[in-house]
Amino acid sequence: MPLNIHDLTEVPPLDEELAERLGRVDFPTLGHHLEEGFCDPALRRQAGGGKLVGRAVTVRITPTDSTLLHHLAGLVGPGDVVVVDCGGDRRHAPLGEVVVHALASRGAAGAIVDGVCTDIGALRDVGLPVYAYGTSLLTTKLHGIADGSLNAPVVCGGVPVRAGDLVLGDENGLLIAPAARLAAVVDEALADDAEEPDLLAELHRGHPLGTLTGASRTVAGLRTPSPTSA
Structure with missing residues (x-):
C-alpha cells in the first residue's frame, strides 16, 4: 500500500478549555455516560503517572519498520499524544528510550502503542505517560518501507482513532473519542x-x-x- 501522509496542520487543534474540564473529571465516571471509545483493558500504562489528556496524532507502521514514527517524533508539540498502530504486531517494539526522549523534548503529552514497548526502565525514568500491551527485547528497524500513514485513521486497542480525537488515560485505562462526543457529556x-x-x-x-x-x-x-x- 502507498504511504498516506497528512500534515499536522490538517489536524484539528486541541480545545484547551474542553481539555481542562475533562482533566477535572474522574475518568471512570465517563463510563457511566459512554459505551464507545474505551480501549482494550489489556492496553495498560507502562510508564508515567497522573492523568493523560491530549490530542491524538496518529501513525500506522509495518510490524518491523518505525521510520514513520521517527519522522513524526520530530513534528509533535505540546498536548500531542502519539498513537501508534502496529498492524496487529505485538513482538516488535517501536517505542523505546530514544523515541520517548524525542517526544518528551517536544512537549508531547504521551504515547500509546497498539503493541509493545521497550527500555521500560528508561521510559519510567523519563516519566512520559506510555501505554502498551507489554514489553519486548525485539525492536523495529529503520527499513524505510513505503507503507503506512501519518495522521490518517488508525485502530488502537480496538477503537477507531482519527487524528485530532481526544485521548484520556489514567491507571484504569484509556478512552479515545471525538472532542464533540466528550463535550456532550463532560x-x-x-x-x-x-x-x-x-x-x-x-x-x-x-x-x-x-x-x-x-x-x-x-x-x-x-x-x-x-x-x-x-
Missing part, C-alpha cells in the same frame, strides 16, 4: 463527581445503595407478579 460527568461525596456519606449512614440509586425501585418494578390462587 458537564454531566462533573456533576456526578460533585454528588459522589454525599452518596458515599449516605452509604456510611446505613442507607442501601439500591435505595439511593433507584436500582431497588427498578428491580421491584421488574418482578413478575405471583399467579393469583384459584
Whole structure:
C-alpha cells in the first residue's frame, strides 16, 4: 500500500478549555455516560503517572519498520499524544528510550502503542505517560518501507482513532473519542463527581445503595407478579 501522509496542520487543534474540564473529571465516571471509545483493558500504562489528556496524532507502521514514527517524533508539540498502530504486531517494539526522549523534548503529552514497548526502565525514568500491551527485547528497524500513514485513521486497542480525537488515560485505562462526543457529556460527568461525596456519606449512614440509586425501585418494578390462587 502507498504511504498516506497528512500534515499536522490538517489536524484539528486541541480545545484547551474542553481539555481542562475533562482533566477535572474522574475518568471512570465517563463510563457511566459512554459505551464507545474505551480501549482494550489489556492496553495498560507502562510508564508515567497522573492523568493523560491530549490530542491524538496518529501513525500506522509495518510490524518491523518505525521510520514513520521517527519522522513524526520530530513534528509533535505540546498536548500531542502519539498513537501508534502496529498492524496487529505485538513482538516488535517501536517505542523505546530514544523515541520517548524525542517526544518528551517536544512537549508531547504521551504515547500509546497498539503493541509493545521497550527500555521500560528508561521510559519510567523519563516519566512520559506510555501505554502498551507489554514489553519486548525485539525492536523495529529503520527499513524505510513505503507503507503506512501519518495522521490518517488508525485502530488502537480496538477503537477507531482519527487524528485530532481526544485521548484520556489514567491507571484504569484509556478512552479515545471525538472532542464533540466528550463535550456532550463532560458537564454531566462533573456533576456526578460533585454528588459522589454525599452518596458515599449516605452509604456510611446505613442507607442501601439500591435505595439511593433507584436500582431497588427498578428491580421491584421488574418482578413478575405471583399467579393469583384459584
